[in-house]
Amino acid sequence: MMNEIMKFIRPTVLENTDSTGKYTKTFRTTDLIYIEDDSVYLDGHGNYKNTKATSATDWALANWAEQYAENVSSTGKYGTTNTWLRNAFNSTCVNILNSQNRVSFYKTYNTHRTVRPAMTLDISAVIAERKKKSGEFKIDSVKDPYNNVYHTIEFGQYPKTYVGEDLNKELEDEFIKTISHKLGPTGKTYLARIDENEDKIYAKEYKYNGEKYVRVEVAADYENAWFENGEAVIDGANVWIKVEPITWKIRNWDKLPKELNPQGSGEATVMQVVSEEGIATLPFYPNYEDENSSLWQNSTIRGYLNGANVNSLFCLNGFTAPNGGDFSDGGFIEEAFGDFIKSHQSEDTTENLKEYIGNKKSRLAQLNPDDTTESDRRQMTDKELIQSWVDAGRSVLLRGPSGIGKTEKLKELYPDLIYLKLTNNMFPEKVVGSMNLQTGQSIPPDFAKQAILSCATDEEKALVEKNIQNLYKIADDVYERSKTAEGKVVIMLDELLNVKPAVQSLVYTLVLNKIVENGNGMKLPANTVIVATGNQKKYSSVAEDLAEPLEKRFDHIYD
Secondary structure, rough: OOOOOOOOOOOOOOOOOOOOOOHHHHHOEEEEEEEEEHHEEOOOOOOOOOOOOOEEEHHHEEEEOOOOEEEEEEOOOOOEEEEEEEEEEOEEEEEOOOOOOOEEEEOOOOOOOEEOOOOEHHHEEEEEHHHOOOOOOEEEEEEEOOOEEEEEEEEEEEEEEOOOOOHHHHHHHHOOOOOOOEEEEEEEEEEEEEEEOOOEEEEEEEEOOEEEEEEEEOOOOOOOOOOOOOEEEEOEEEEEEEEEEEEEEEOOOOOOOOOOOOOOOOOOOEEEEEEOOOOOEOOOOOOOOOOOOOOOHHHHHHHHHHHOOOOOOOOOOOOOOOOEEEEEOOOOOHHHHHHHHHHHHHHHHHHHHHHHHOOHHHHHHHHHOOOOOOHHHHHOHHHHHHHHHOOOOEEEEOOOOOOHHHHHHHHHHHHHHEEOOOOOOOOOHHHHHEOOOOOOOOOOOOHHHHHHHOOOOOHHHHHHHHHHOHHHHHHHHHHHHHOOOOOOOEEEOOOOHHHHHHHHHHHHHHHHEEEEOOOOOOOOOOOOOEEEEEHHHOOOOOOOOOOOHHHHHOEEEOO
16 A cells, blocks of 8 residues: 555655754654645745635534634635644644634644645656546646635545535434445544544444445534534534545645646646645644653654554654554555555556466466476575575565574675665655655665665765765666676565565565665666565464565565
């Protein structure tokens, strides 16, 4: 899932603050989905721009979002809401854009502030998808109540609009039937809110007459709030919210290429977007007593938006907070883009099947190739067998219980191997690299930089020391030159079977094509060999099955 979504969403390097409010390099994070900071609402002189607070969706209102009815929102809808921003002021407070259109700060544990996810889209992927499928990434022009024009793009789906009294009753009647032939659960759930006891409340999705809806019990401990259709938001009522496309406000519309904006300058290589409204309601961090609870790196919102475990996340800067939350089994990316990715996976499967049928003999011949004769193999030790495969340039997966020396054998054979330990707490930039939002600069993962520089000349290494972007310029030269190299650059992926499928998926292209999917992709040296290790389920309670497509990409699997 994570690997597929990164074809469309670029990992983004964010500048954050420590608890003193000062910017430091040690507080940079890399995220697929994030929330904006206050700089979006300030001009170059530190003054607030003429901006307006946004509204909350009906889904957010049903899950504790506050609504200020006396204000007109930037979307022209009824009422404004408070939305979370990044950047800390002290250990328990964080920024918000309040309903009066000003940036202020509030306690991190507040459960009534909304979340406006933001992300960086790959423009080339968006253009290709729009050409491929009519209706995908639909772009609209919108005029706000102040006659300002902005543009939106549709991507993903999420609960949004209350269905109204009549359809609500119809759905409830179907819901309470012992047997219903019209209303069926899809098996999908959405995080509705985190209550004051820090418990996660989920709501199920159902399909009815071809549309998808989510049923949730309203949590609203305030008065005078109304859904978009004018009906009151009533605490404790069971309401049905329709799942609809998410509309994202495009921040850099004027700089887009002409394929998307006919009047665009074409300067932008990425599209910067933020949700048009506050679409979810979560605390920034649930426990106000925890030190560093205002830091984005450990925040509940970061964990939820990126599907990660931020509890006691290991950080080089040493600032941790232990109760941000574990969302490694799901989160916003799965909820919002899961169906989109599944539809693309089914298309890929169809194409792969056609390729398989057309090349059946060659595909079968390539599956798990082994150049060693049976008689020779019986006389070889484990270490000799592994070395024969690696020296032949074959990718290998070593499986077995802990403590039998899988890692040690490889390190003895290849002392200079490049080691990458996979963990469920790992963010994608460790494997696929990232991009600096401020500069547009691509940043490769450390292991890729190490692999390429191991085959680079002294002059090329010096160039990279001056500017990391030079690594991209020399990567193709290194790839061509390393085709004739005798030695192997071994990259070891440790604990591949002990991480969730979302983390496993990050290495799919790396194993298949030795390419790091950063931007347009970056080839590793041609003499690179990928070796992975892990524990089978029978030996480890935390082991995961390896997805079949990834398993088949290893030339050898050795138990």
